[in-house]
Amino acid sequence: MRIVENVSRRGFLQGAIVSGVFILSARFVPERLWAAEGEAAAAAFDPTLWMSIAADGTVTIVAHRSEMGCGSRTALPLVVADELDADWPRVKIEQATGDPKYGDQDTDGSHSVRSSFDLMRQVGATGRAMLITAAAAEWNVPAKECSTEPHFVVHRATGRKLGYGELATAAAKLPVPNKEALHYKSREEWRYIGKESNALFDLPDMVTGKAIFGMDAAMPGMVYASVEHPPVLGQKIKSYDDKAALKVAGVQKTIVMETVTPPHLFKPLGGVAVIGDNTWATFKGRKALKIEWGSSPHSSYNSGPYRKTLEETSHKPGKVVRNIGDVDAEFAKSAQAGTKIIEAEYYTPHLAHVSMEPPVAVAEYRDGKVQAWAPTQNPQAVQDTVAPALGIKKEDVTCHVTLLGGGFGRKSKPDQVAEAAILSKQLGKPVKVVWTREDDIHFDFFHSVAAMYMKAAVGEDGKPTAWLQRTVYPPIASTFDASAVYADDEMGLGWNNLPFDIPNHRAENGPADYHVRIGWLRSVANIYHAFAIHSFADELAHQANKDSVEYLLQLIGPDRIVKLDLKGDEAEDDKTYPVDTARWRRVVEIAAHNSGWGKRAMGKGHGLGIAAHRSFLTYVATVVEVEVDAKGQVHIPNVWTAVDAGTIVSPDNIRNQFEGAAVFGTSLALFGEITATNGAIDQSNFNNFQITRMNRAPRYVDVEIVKSDAPPAGVGEPGVPPFAPALCNAVFAATGKRVRELPLSKTKLV
Amino acid sequence: MIRLKVNGKERTFDGDPDMPLLWYLRDVASLTGTKFGCGMSLCGACTVHQNGEAIRSCSTAMKELTGSEITTIEGIAPLHPSEPTPGSPGAPALHPVQKAWMEIRVPQCGYCQTGQIMQVIAMLKDNKNPSDDDIDVAMSGNLCRCGTYQRVRAAIHVAAKEMAAHGSAASDVTTEEPA
Numbered sequence: 001m002r003i004v005e006n007v008s009r010r011g012f013l014q015g016a017i018v019s020g021v022f023i024l025s026a027r028f029v030p031e032r033l034w035a036a037e038g039e040a041a042a043a044a045f046d047p048t049l050w051m052s053i054a055a056d057g058t059v060t061i062v063a064h065r066s067e068m069g070c071g072s073r074t075a076l077p078l079v080v081a082d083e084l085d086a087d088w089p090r091v092k093i094e095q096a097t098g099d100p101k102y103g104d105q106d107t108d109g110s111h112s113v114r115s116s117f118d119l120m121r122q123v124g125a126t127g128r129a130m131l132i133t134a135a136a137a138e139w140n141v142p143a144k145e146c147s148t149e150p151h152f153v154v155h156r157a158t159g160r161k162l163g164y165g166e167l168a169t170a171a172a173k174l175p176v177p178n179k180e181a182l183h184y185k186s187r188e189e190w191r192y193i194g195k196e197s198n199a200l201f202d203l204p205d206m207v208t209g210k211a212i213f214g215m216d217a218a219m220p221g222m223v224y225a226s227v228e229h230p231p232v233l234g235q236k237i238k239s240y241d242d243k244a245a246l247k248v249a250g251v252q253k254t255i256v257m258e259t260v261t262p263p264h265l266f267k268p269l270g271g272v273a274v275i276g277d278n279t280w281a282t283f284k285g286r287k288a289l290k291i292e293w294g295s296s297p298h299s300s301y302n303s304g305p306y307r308k309t310l311e312e313t314s315h316k317p318g319k320v321v322r323n324i325g326d327v328d329a330e331f332a333k334s335a336q337a338g339t340k341i342i343e344a345e346y347y348t349p350h351l352a353h354v355s356m357e358p359p360v361a362v363a364e365y366r367d368g369k370v371q372a373w374a375p376t377q378n379p380q381a382v383q384d385t386v387a388p389a390l391g392i393k394k395e396d397v398t399c400h401v402t403l404l405g406g407g408f409g410r411k412s413k414p415d416q417v418a419e420a421a422i423l424s425k426q427l428g429k430p431v432k433v434v435w436t437r438e439d440d441i442h443f444d445f446f447h448s449v450a451a452m453y454m455k456a457a458v459g460e461d462g463k464p465t466a467w468l469q470r471t472v473y474p475p476i477a478s479t480f481d482a483s484a485v486y487a488d489d490e491m492g493l494g495w496n497n498l499p500f501d502i503p504n505h506r507a508e509n510g511p512a513d514y515h516v517r518i519g520w521l522r523s524v525a526n527i528y529h530a531f532a533i534h535s536f537a538d539e540l541a542h543q544a545n546k547d548s549v550e551y552l553l554q555l556i557g558p559d560r561i562v563k564l565d566l567k568g569d570e571a572e573d574d575k576t577y578p579v580d581t582a583r584w585r586r587v588v589e590i591a592a593h594n595s596g597w598g599k600r601a602m603g604k605g606h607g608l609g610i611a612a613h614r615s616f617l618t619y620v621a622t623v624v625e626v627e628v629d630a631k632g633q634v635h636i637p638n639v640w641t642a643v644d645a646g647t648i649v650s651p652d653n654i655r656n657q658f659e660g661a662a663v664f665g666t667s668l669a670l671f672g673e674i675t676a677t678n679g680a681i682d683q684s685n686f687n688n689f690q691i692t693r694m695n696r697a698p699r700y701v702d703v704e705i706v707k708s709d710a711p712p713a714g715v716g717e718p719g720v721p722p723f724a725p726a727l728c729n730a731v732f733a734a735t736g737k738r739v740r741e742l743p744l745s746k747t748k749l750v
Numbered sequence: 751m752i753r754l755k756v757n758g759k760e761r762t763f764d765g766d767p768d769m770p771l772l773w774y775l776r777d778v779a780s781l782t783g784t785k786f787g788c789g790m791s792l793c794g795a796c797t798v799h800q801n802g803e804a805i806r807s808c809s810t811a812m813k814e815l816t817g818s819e820i821t822t823i824e825g826i827a828p829l830h831p832s833e834p835t836p837g838s839p840g841a842p843a844l845h846p847v848q849k850a851w852m853e854i855r856v857p858q859c860g861y862c863q864t865g866q867i868m869q870v871i872a873m874l875k876d877n878k879n880p881s882d883d884d885i886d887v888a889m890s891g892n893l894c895r896c897g898t899y900q901r902v903r904a905a906i907h908v909a910a911k912e913m914a915a916h917g918s919a920a921s922d923v924t925t926e927e928p929a
Contacts, residue, residue: 069859069896199855206860207844207851209783209823213861216782224777249766280766280773283789356787356795356861356895405785405861406895437788656858656901663897686792686893695886697899 049101050123051080053131057151057165059086062094064102065112066377067202068355068407069660070716071653072112074201076120078649079113082192083124083185084131086164087150093201098379098399106378108412108520110616110714113649117712125182127171134171135162150191187709198650202403214375214402215434217362222430223252225423226282228289229271229443230259232679233516234296240272244288250281254289255426257419262482264517266385266413269443273423279434296679301515303449303675307347310451310512313472314345318510319486322496322565325504330466334457343455344539346532347741350674351447352689353521357405358440363420364430369396370421375404377412389418390425397421408664409520413445438684445519446674448473448487452532457504462544463554466504469536471495471529478514485511487525492570494529494615494721499564499579500537501557515679522664526615526721531742534611534725539738548610548729549592556581556588556612576711577617583644583706584619588612590642590704591621602733605629609729611722616714619644619706622662622722624698626730632750634670634731636698641719643703646710655703658719662701665723667691670744754818756781757825767813771805772796774812775822783823783864787893794892797865797872798822804872823864826871846916847871850909858896866892870906879910 051061061080067073077093080086096102104115128148135153136143139160146153152161192198205211230236242254252275259270274285334341363372363386370390376382379399387394404411420433435443450473457466477484487509495507521527541551559582566574588610592598595608602608605628612621625638639662648654671690675682683689728739731749739747752763756779763774770789775781775798784807787795791806798807799821827845844852847870857863866889873880873888880888885903894902 067859069857071858199852200857200860202860203852203855203857206857206863207848207867208827209781209864211860212782213785215786215861216776218780278765278769278773278777279786280769280777284766284768354895356793356859356893357785358787403861404859406859408895434786437790437793652855656855656898659900660858660897663899664895685790686788687790691893691895692897692899693890693893694899694902695890697897699882699900701900 051084051127053127053164053168053171055165055168057090057163058092059084059090059164060092060094062096064096064105065116066107066401066404066407068107068377068404068411070107070112070657071200071650072107074198075113075649075653076116077201078192078198079117079120080124082190083121084127085148085150085191088192090151095401097401098383100380105380106412107407108377108409110618110717113712114617114714117647121184122179122182125184126177129177129182130171130174131164131167133174134167138162138167138170193649194647194651196652198652200653211403213357213405214360214373215357215405217373217402217432219362219364219373219430222362222364222432223275223427224277224279224282225273225275225420225431225433226279226286226436227257227271227273227419227433227439228286228291229269229439230293230296231442232293232296233264233269233298234259234261235293235299237272238292238294240292241290242272244290245274245285248281248285248288250277251285252276255423257422263480265480266381266415266418267389268415268419268422273419275423275427275431282434283436298515299679301676301679303349303677306449306515307451310449310472311345311347313510313512314451314453314470316510318470318472318508320506320508321491322505322507324502324506325466327466327468327504327506330457330504331455334465339460340458340543341455342458342540342543343453344536344740346452346454346528346535348450348528348531349672349742350449350516351521351668351672352441352444352674352683353408353410354437354440354686354689354691355404355406355408355410358437359410359416359435360433361414361417361420362430362432363417363424365390365421365425368392369398370424371398371400372417372421373400373402374414374417375402375407375411376414376417377404377407377409378414381412382414382417385414385418386421389422408522409524410444413519437686441674441683441685441689442681445479445517447521447527448475448518448525450525450528452528454532454536456536456540458540458544462540462546462551464502464540467500467502468506468508469495469533470508470510471532472510472512473528474512474514474518476518476520479517479519485513490525492566493525494533494613495525497564497566497579498533499562499581499584500555502555516676516681523615523717523720526613526717527668527724530611530613530615530721531724531728534613534722535728535740538609538725538729538732542732547598549588549597552588552610552612553585556585559585573617577713579614583708584612584614586706587619587621587642587644590706591623591640594642594702594704595623595625595638595640597623605734607730607733607735609726609731609733611725611729613718613722615718615721618646618713618715618718620718620722622719622726624723624726624730626727626734628731628734628749630750632748634744634749636666636727637700639698639701641701641703642706643715643719644706644708645713645715645718646708647712648705648715649712651705654705654715657715658703659701661719662698662723663692665720665727666697669724669727669742670696673743752812752816754815754820756820757822763812765812767811769812771798771807771810771812771815771820775807781822781824785861785865787862787865792893793862794869795862795865797868797892799868799872802872802875804869823868826868845871846912847874847905847909850905850912853908854901854905856898856901856905858898862892862894866894866902870909874906874910874913878914880906
């Protein structure tokens with residue numbers, strides 16, 4: 001079938017040197033991966049993984065990260081091709097299956113380029129060195145007299161040339177040069193890295209409908225399945241009646257699936273699967289099912305009372321995650337002196353990911369092994385989830401990665417792939433599981449609901465002398481450990497690393513219980529952290545009668561490297577990517593300048609707002625212009641964003657990411673809200689969980705990328721966090737109404 | 751038995767007459783360029799043409815389609831199976847809207863884009879020079895979670911200009927599918 005043909009493994013990946021095919025057999029192991037913890041990182045790499053050159057000159061480069069719209073599948077092979085000096089139109093990309101031999105394959109955390117840039121350069125440079133050595137031997141000249149131009153080795157003195165295809169067989173027989181002996185291109189010599197000409201490899205297929213997403217995967221003889229999940233997490237089936245469902249044309253049978261127990265991990269939720277001849281039959285069959293559900297410990301989850309609990313917790317001291325000076329002493333001093341103390345509370349609801357492609361997977365269990373086709377951000381998580389569900393070994397699960405119709409973090413969690421595999425084992429044939437949009441929204445791994453409490457003492461110049469920030473929400477860790485109530489892993493997402501120039505500064509985190517599965521969504525906790533911090537900063541600016549940009553620059557303070565007291569991976573990042581307030585200041589200045597800040601007359605109902613947030617090691621400042629009409633509806637004529645993401649690969653794609661982040665930010669600021677009643681999610685489709693449509697999207701988003709030679713940082717996520725606070729600050733400028741909770745529709749503007 | 755034409759080819763269907771066209775196209779006819787997004791006409795990912803007009807295939811039952819001519823993304827530009835990579839040198843002509851999508855590099859994940867393109871082609875048939883506000887009206891039924899609206903808008907202007915310059919003949923092309 002189409003997908004099996006499309007992504008079938010080619011000879012070179014089987015590890016043998018095939019005549020006429022050059023298999024790069026270097027042992028490429030990035031040192032950081034060796035040093036890192038975790039099974040995937042510690043395992044040995046197969047040395048013949050990354051690229052090959054065929055006798056016809058076709059260069060095949062393996063993409064070990066997924067394509068979900070951020071461009072990773074194109075960007076990493078571009079880096080290899082650049083150092084190899086390959087001619088890009090002659091490059092093919094082979095999508096890797098899930099396998100620890102590739103190291104970490106999780107396309108999340110905005111770290112595909114950041115984590116693999118050096119490795120990809122090494123792969124390309126090794127290939128180029130071997131091709132040059134092969135050509136030099138052929139001509140009997142010293143290698144140093146040879147150089148390359150795209151797809152050719154050239155002997156400069158005589159002008160002789162040999163194509164990469166012609167050299168492939170000879171090059172394959174050579175020893176692999178040491179890493180230390182490699183010659184890398186200078187930045188000026190880069191052909192692809194940082195160039196406007198880069199376009200997504202899959203662009204032609206995307207505009208013709210030929211691109212294969214998970215939804216398009218098929219295997220011979222497969223049946224379709226759709227699962228009626230327990231409406232409340234952990235509910236078991238009391239009784240069910242499938243007589244009417246079985247009468248639906250095309251329905252074959254129903255299968256009861258075991259209800260999930262904590263820790264939930266990425267395990268299937270359970271319920272009743274309807275098996276049928278096609279997707280429609282299974283959807284129709286599900287509507288005819290009669291199921292009586294039992295109770296669950298989460299049946300008492302109601303969003304209104306839960307919010308009160310979070311807010312009460314946010315009024316009490318929490319776990320201290322960063323502490324500078326003595327906030328309490330300063331507050332006491334301030335109270336005594338009668339100087340200004342400002343408090344504010346912020347609240348943001350659960351959100352759903354709603355990638356345009358709902359969760360879907362095809363899997364076949366046969367002879368103790370599974371072949372799965374899935375739109376997954378993390379094929380190794382598929383292995384780790386499917387193997388225990390079926391009682392087989394991880395290496396007996398092969399996960400083929402299709403294109404993803406959006407991911408945003410949801411597709412790191414492959415519960416639907418395990419459903420397909422479990423059902424295939426029971427049915428003895430391949431199964432395609434398709435989630436409806438309603439399934440997708442009801443049974444997401446939700447972005448956390450969060451309550452934040454902020455307090456500042458302000459000196460005579462209006463600058464804070466003490467700043468306390470407290471955040472409370474059910475942590476992502478609860479998905480992996482049901483007893484987890486503190487968000488230790490989320491603190492690095494904009495909470496324990498805020499480099500404002502304030503002498504007394506404390507960040508805290510309070511405990512919260514989970515009642516739904518919690519997961520990460522594009523930019524994760526940065527969303528509510530940035531909303532609280534940068535809304536509060538704007539409140540202080542207003543209280544101090546200062547211009548918002550001027551005040552923000554004061555908070556950022558003098559140019560300096562800020563030392564953060566961090567641990568583990570965060571400490572590692574802090575060495576390579578120290579917090580540099582000069583870079584932060586620069587993006588603020590650029591965004592403000594581009595927006596005409598302070599130089600434009602704003603009409604009635606118009607306003608500008610700014611926020612600047614560092615996340616995924618990238619500095620972003622965003623200015624939003626709003627127009628609030630007579631009905632209180634918010635329109636966004638313009639957005640200006642400035643980005644310093646260090647070294648970049650594909651500038652046009654990065655602009656697309658930040659244009660999209662403004663739309664994603666608009667969705668969560670204006671519309672996004674998931675609530676629960678008696679444990680079940682209230683929203684179900686795009687009518688009641690709205691995302692931005694074209695008529696409400698920012699009309700024009702300007703993105704300026706700061707030129708930088710710093711190491712590459714993230715680009716997929718960092719555009720999102722500053723958007724909502726910048727928008728709400730603009731609403732304040734336009735209306736005088738301060739927005740302290742999202743979505744904005746909760747605040748009456750007229 | 752329901753008879754209809756899909757991309758110029760006669761087809762018959764004797765399954766569940768309530769089956770939406772979307773699932774017929776995807777699961778029965780193996781034309782997977784048309785996407786499932788919501789099942790309720792809320793997102794536009796499933797947009798195809800019925801007799802040249804844009805419809806949501808997720809909410810159009812097969813029984814309503816007797817005698818209809820359906821065009822999907824696979825049928826809007828001539829297909830040449832011997833030249834499988836559109837956009838590369840020597841490749842077949844794309845529809846001007848597809849070309850504009852390539853030029854502006856609209857897609858991120860790409861999933862909604864076939865529906866966007868089908869909606870645009872239908873819009874440009876009726877309105878050859880749409881304003882930004884016209885585009886808002888015509889395109890706000892097509893969701894893109896990646897947020898490519900700015901590029902969708904820019905590409906529509908590019909396509910409209912191109913089609914005005916070279917006539918709109920390409921907009922109604924339907925050809926036989928490759929065997």
